[in-house]
Amino acid sequence: MTNPIETxxxxxxxxxxxxxxxxxxxxxxxxxxxxxxxxxxIATGPDGLILGKLGQDMDVEAGAAAAQRCALSLLAQVRAxxxxxxxxxxxxxxxxxxxxxxxxxTDQPKVINGASDTMVEVLGDAGRHARSAVGAxxxxxxxxxxIEGVFEIK
Amino acid sequence: MTNPIETxxxxxxxxxxxxxxxxxxxxxxxxxxxxxxxxxxIATGPDGLILGKLGQDMDVEAGAAAAQRCALSLLAQVRAxxxxxxxxxxxxxxxxxxxxxxxxxTDQPKVINGASDTMVEVLGDAGRHARSAVGAxxxxxxxxxxIEGVFEIK
Amino acid sequence: MTNPIETxxxxxxxxxxxxxxxxxxxxxxxxxxxxxxxxxxIATGPDGLILGKLGQDMDVEAGAAAAQRCALSLLAQVRAxxxxxxxxxxxxxxxxxxxxxxxxxTDQPKVINGASDTMVEVLGDAGRHARSAVGAxxxxxxxxxxIEGVFEIK
Numbered sequence: 001m002t003n004p005i006e007t008x009x010x011x012x013x014x015x016x017x018x019x020x021x022x023x024x025x026x027x028x029x030x031x032x033x034x035x036x037x038x039x040x041x042i043a044t045g046p047d048g049l050i051l052g053k054l055g056q057d058m059d060v061e062a063g064a065a066a067a068q069r070c071a072l073s074l075l076a077q078v079r080a081x082x083x084x085x086x087x088x089x090x091x092x093x094x095x096x097x098x099x100x101x102x103x104x105x106t107d108q109p110k111v112i113n114g115a116s117d118t119m120v121e122v123l124g125d126a127g128r129h130a131r132s133a134v135g136a137x138x139x140x141x142x143x144x145x146x147i148e149g150v151f152e153i154k
Numbered sequence: 155m156t157n158p159i160e161t162x163x164x165x166x167x168x169x170x171x172x173x174x175x176x177x178x179x180x181x182x183x184x185x186x187x188x189x190x191x192x193x194x195x196i197a198t199g200p201d202g203l204i205l206g207k208l209g210q211d212m213d214v215e216a217g218a219a220a221a222q223r224c225a226l227s228l229l230a231q232v233r234a235x236x237x238x239x240x241x242x243x244x245x246x247x248x249x250x251x252x253x254x255x256x257x258x259x260t261d262q263p264k265v266i267n268g269a270s271d272t273m274v275e276v277l278g279d280a281g282r283h284a285r286s287a288v289g290a291x292x293x294x295x296x297x298x299x300x301i302e303g304v305f306e307i308k
Numbered sequence: 309m310t311n312p313i314e315t316x317x318x319x320x321x322x323x324x325x326x327x328x329x330x331x332x333x334x335x336x337x338x339x340x341x342x343x344x345x346x347x348x349x350i351a352t353g354p355d356g357l358i359l360g361k362l363g364q365d366m367d368v369e370a371g372a373a374a375a376q377r378c379a380l381s382l383l384a385q386v387r388a389x390x391x392x393x394x395x396x397x398x399x400x401x402x403x404x405x406x407x408x409x410x411x412x413x414t415d416q417p418k419v420i421n422g423a424s425d426t427m428v429e430v431l432g433d434a435g436r437h438a439r440s441a442v443g444a445x446x447x448x449x450x451x452x453x454x455i456e457g458v459f460e461i462k
Contacts, residue, residue, distance in 0.1 A: 025274045027284060030246075030284045037248040039286060040287065094345040095334075104446065117332075120333045130336070135291075136291075136444070136445060138288075140261075148286045152340040178421050178424055180438065181437065186343060291410070291445040293416070300442060
């Protein structure tokens, strides 16, 4: 294995999940030119969906761990879009992070940092991205975090 | 009429609304290169705005019908951007669906399927798109659904 | 000073803030081709963050003023991305405005108009953009408005 990104993942003790398949009439990603739009990835761990609402029944640390899982799912989709070769990923362009939040929870940035930090740990400077982090009234199936992304690939 | 997409719409018993005009200092769509960004389309039926909050006073089926109306409005905008010729639409790249939700409503995907399914029914494979579906605390005028889109056109 | 946009800003009595630096492992903007994705800018005035929730403790007029501040922060980021020369901005492509809202606040468009109007006042036709305005259950630090943007630059 000489692919440096896969090596980096291993060094970090991380592994990408199988690229989750959406359960509807849409697809995990669409490429247009060099831009890859990846569908919102909902927080999923080894034991299934990561449910919770920040400000109610989940703390920031657990939220950030959920966001990391979303980042890994995004990278799994990018890898699939790149025929298995993540070195074709030029740059993470933009992440939009939705945090399942009560009306008075205000630490969305700390939660989404779980994804942002992972992107940079795995990809280095290519992982630095524009970002928004906002509170959602509710998310699919009650997951804690959903993150979508735009990526430049070659 | 030989335009296959218009024929398909007719076969499905669907018709596109007039491309709704925004009521503010913005525009329905902007093209940059081959990418077309279409403004968020709020659910509007023959009788006006489709109001409701999922988990409170609207069920999933009605929400999905509202999402279908958003999809038709999006296609109406794309058609306008393509000088009336929807065959210039190469691909629906990305839809972002906001569902007016209470804090415990978790079926956003089933609601937005009303739009996703319509895109594929009308456009075939070109209608398959990346997607996010999230819960919004509130939406303009109290509508049930708002959907924005990115499209590749030629 | 012959740069017409800077002159226009001055004529309007507006000035761009320093391009705010994000406080995390992400960056204010990423350019890919001619598209510039700018991170969500949270409402910040001369006295610091503009906190509030529409429908609860902030009215539409104050919300629109907060949205204007987001627009100025977005333009500050675009200027930084253009090496200080806003005349390299070809077009504001898309704004997505998140309004910190109670469940029954429905004037998100009027709030985000504070940003849309500013873009057109400052930039003229190049400022006309596609847009979405939605209600967020909560926003970072409790700010009233967060707006992200996509821009075409040369």
